[in-house]
Amino acid sequence: MSSAIVDIPEYAAKKLAKGVLYALLVILAFLQIFPLIWVFDYSLQKSGDLFGPDILKLSFAPQWSNYSRAFFDGHIPRYFLNSVIVVSASSVFSIILSFCLAYAITRMQWKLKAVAVLCVTIGMVVPIHTTLLPNFIWFGYFKLIDTHLGLIIPYIAFTLSFNTLIYIGQIKTIPTSMEESAFIDGASWPRILASIVAPMAAPATVTVGVMTFLNNWNEFIMANTYLATDDLRTLPFSIIKFQGQYSSDYAVQFACMFLVALPPLLLYFIFSKQIMAGAIAGAVKG
Amino acid sequence: MKGLFSNRLVIAALALPAIAVIVFAMIIPIGFSVYYSFTDWAGFGKYRMVGAENYVTILTQDPVFWRSLLNALILMLATVFLQNPVAFALAALLSHLGERFSRSMRTIYFIPAALSLVVIAKLWVSIFNPTYGILNKVLGFAGLGELSTSWLSNPHTALGAVIWIIVWQGFGWALLFYYTGLMTVPDEIEEAARVDGAGWFATYTKIIIPYLFPVISAVIVIDVISSLKQMELIFLSTEGGPGQLTQFIAVYLYQKAFVAGQYGYGNALSVLFVVVAICLTILVQRLLRQEGEE
Numbered sequence: 001m002s003s004a005i006v007d008i009p010e011y012a013a014k015k016l017a018k019g020v021l022y023a024l025l026v027i028l029a030f031l032q033i034f035p036l037i038w039v040f041d042y043s044l045q046k047s048g049d050l051f052g053p054d055i056l057k058l059s060f061a062p063q064w065s066n067y068s069r070a071f072f073d074g075h076i077p078r079y080f081l082n083s084v085i086v087v088s089a090s091s092v093f094s095i096i097l098s099f100c101l102a103y104a105i106t107r108m109q110w111k112l113k114a115v116a117v118l119c120v121t122i123g124m125v126v127p128i129h130t131t132l133l134p135n136f137i138w139f140g141y142f143k144l145i146d147t148h149l150g151l152i153i154p155y156i157a158f159t160l161s162f163n164t165l166i167y168i169g170q171i172k173t174i175p176t177s178m179e180e181s182a183f184i185d186g187a188s189w190p191r192i193l194a195s196i197v198a199p200m201a202a203p204a205t206v207t208v209g210v211m212t213f214l215n216n217w218n219e220f221i222m223a224n225t226y227l228a229t230d231d232l233r234t235l236p237f238s239i240i241k242f243q244g245q246y247s248s249d250y251a252v253q254f255a256c257m258f259l260v261a262l263p264p265l266l267l268y269f270i271f272s273k274q275i276m277a278g279a280i281a282g283a284v285k286g
Numbered sequence: 287m288k289g290l291f292s293n294r295l296v297i298a299a300l301a302l303p304a305i306a307v308i309v310f311a312m313i314i315p316i317g318f319s320v321y322y323s324f325t326d327w328a329g330f331g332k333y334r335m336v337g338a339e340n341y342v343t344i345l346t347q348d349p350v351f352w353r354s355l356l357n358a359l360i361l362m363l364a365t366v367f368l369q370n371p372v373a374f375a376l377a378a379l380l381s382h383l384g385e386r387f388s389r390s391m392r393t394i395y396f397i398p399a400a401l402s403l404v405v406i407a408k409l410w411v412s413i414f415n416p417t418y419g420i421l422n423k424v425l426g427f428a429g430l431g432e433l434s435t436s437w438l439s440n441p442h443t444a445l446g447a448v449i450w451i452i453v454w455q456g457f458g459w460a461l462l463f464y465y466t467g468l469m470t471v472p473d474e475i476e477e478a479a480r481v482d483g484a485g486w487f488a489t490y491t492k493i494i495i496p497y498l499f500p501v502i503s504a505v506i507v508i509d510v511i512s513s514l515k516q517m518e519l520i521f522l523s524t525e526g527g528p529g530q531l532t533q534f535i536a537v538y539l540y541q542k543a544f545v546a547g548q549y550g551y552g553n554a555l556s557v558l559f560v561v562v563a564i565c566l567t568i569l570v571q572r573l574l575r576q577e578g579e580e
Contacts, residue, residue: 032394032397126312138318250412254412
């Protein structure tokens with residue numbers, strides 16, 4: 001009986017502390033995404049209305065026309081298509097090449113393996129930005145500047161090392177006996193890789209695929225440096241383009257920002273688990 | 287069966303394409319960079335070899351180079367001593383709460399890390415904008431209107447504002463790493479500490495933080511390297527200004543080569559950048575490894 005009297009306030013205090021904690025975390029989360037809410041809010045206003053003192057505006061006449069203007073005047077369909085082409089091509093090749101390299105490094109026995117591992121390590125350490133200047137000249141020899149291929153190749157190169165490390169981790173967990181018995185049954189190498197190893201490495205493929213796609217989709221500085229023709233440019237450019245063309249039309253710029261942010265956001269919400277797992281794996285191994 | 291895994295043709299077919307791409311798009315370009323760093327090329331026309339002149343100039347007469355390293359250092363300190371502790375504390379709180387709530391919170395905190403840096407940069411440029419930006423409006427609302435300023439072009443606030451953008455963007459990563467690390471702490475360790483009568487503070491400082499040393503050091507390594515490698519967020523917000531105060535080395539070498547027409551000099555900066563990045567990676571890893579063993 002006496003213990004119950006003591007227990008109730010303690011229990012209540014704990015509950016209260018927990019409630020405060022939850023509230024604090026929710027408020028912080030809200031602050032973290034508030035900038036995005038703000039962009040969305042302002043993207044539905046008339047540009048002239050943005051200069052008042054209001055922090056958020058409740059609009060009874062949301063200006064959806066801002067979105068159609070951003071969509072068409074920002075060349076979003078064209079840029080979007082370019083992004084899809086460049087990012088899909090580079091992601092597919094990066095996945096295949098890194099899977100093969102990872103397999104060669106984990107399973108095969110060869111003398112120059114150390115050189116391959118060194119290349120992968122260099123790939124993890126070299127900053128993208130140090131290749132911007134020389135690639136301008138070097139890629140120029142092959143007429144790769146201002147082409148999609150000239151962007152696809154470095155996009156593959158800069159994601160290969162990370163992807164290879166993830167695949168190495170996964171392939172190590174697959175028992176060798178699977179491949180050996182398949183080989184005894186007369187399966188060829190391409191068959192062993194495609195129908196035995198690849199399915200067992202599928203979790204890594206999801207992580208690698210989503211990470212590669214997201215990184216290349218968001219890449220800006222190489223695209224900005226190597227592409228000069230407007231028709232070839234990728235999605236982030238619509239924001240830059242708008243700034244120049246509609247320098248005072250802030251609401252349309254905001255609509256444009258939201259449209260550009262949307263595809264990676266959707267991808268993120270669908271694959272958040274894989275993306276977070278990939279981020280961790282990359283950090284631990286890098 | 288031994289022969290299976292040492293078939294040379296198979297090894298070549300598997301490894302060569304990937305190695306070729308890395309060599310073509312990363313290693314050869316750095317070789318080019320080294321070559322051009324010994325020239326006075328403007329990016330067009332004729333040039334001559336100038337030996338180590340560019341390097342000597344950078345190291346002895348270029349305050350902007352040192353400023354950009356200093357900025358990387360300031361950013362690193364802000365990340366390690368401000369962002370990381372907050373991220374760790376939040377991760378610790380989340381690790382004690384229900385999985386569903388904690389997961390939705392982690393998902394929200396990580397959103398900025400999934401967005402394009404162009405969007406992030408333009409977002410914060412708008413927030414800091416003196417005419418329609420929300421920061422000045424909030425300050426006005428709170429009665430602190432006299433603090434309003436043009437955040438990204440005021441020499442007193444520009445570096446702080448840029449660092450804030452970078453720290454905000456990276457917060458979700460730090461939180462995620464720490465959370466994942468905290469999840470690996472065996473329950474028995476925490477329980478044992480509690481049985482011994484340790485409070486939560488002692489449990490964390492004496493047991494959990496030492497246990498997580500490898501995770502913490504991995505995060506610090508990443509922070510150090512990524513502080514040095516910052517580019518897009520600066521390039522798209524202040525472009526290193528006002529007066530080179532917010533300059534970072536990657537932005538600086540880009541401007542030297544493509545804006546100032548000093549391609550050779552830019553390449554020398556680029557080579558130094560690679561050297562500093564590699565040395566720093568090795569150094570930080572060594573330092574933390576030693577400390578971990580003590």
